[in-house]
Amino acid sequence: IAGITQAPTSQILAAGRRMTLRCTQDMRHNAMYWYRQDLGLGLRLIHYSNTAGTTGKGEVPDGYSVSRANTDDFPLTLASAVPSQTSVYFCASSHTSGYNEQFFGPGTRLTVL
């Protein structure tokens, strides 16, 4: 692995189903983030983790949960998907939070029907 990866690349999901988006980085970054990108709304932070074992809520956390069991992985779970969660999801990481470049993954395009 080089950098930050996400899986799946895309997914179509029935409303009410549970879904976990995966994110893995091999840069030993302490901080990781999940954003959703919607046309006209830019990138909005869902959840973040400043270090393994800790997580925090961003701008739009409702309907999503995260965990950070180790440095490398930061999965995002939709417990019961709804159509308004149709979006492109980007995972990102940085050495630490604050004055640091965030490196983005390739994104997951999720459609909830």
Place this chain on the structure above:
Amino acid sequence: GENVEQHPSTLSVQEGDSAVIKCTYSDSASNYFPWYKQELGKRPQLIIDIRSNVGEKKDQRIAVTLNKTAKHFSLHITETQPEDSAVYFCAASSANTGNQFYFGTGTSLTVIP
């Protein structure tokens, strides 16, 4: 929390002309301002950033200016080229919001050959 506004939402320029994108922010404690470029279907990538202790930063054809008093910052691209065509996002980060990034809604720049 922080509110970042970005203008214009779309911008078309002739190749060789300059392009200027402007952002305003609401939290006077914001102290880090990155700019990201996102090509169609790709992930956002950092192109330049500025900290609150400087008023201007330049990197070849790209420059960013910051006016802390007015709480606005701008991206300047000179001698534009077709490969500059992309969506550009500004962001602001403040200790008041846990050093997380708040992004503007994006500017779609088209450089006409």
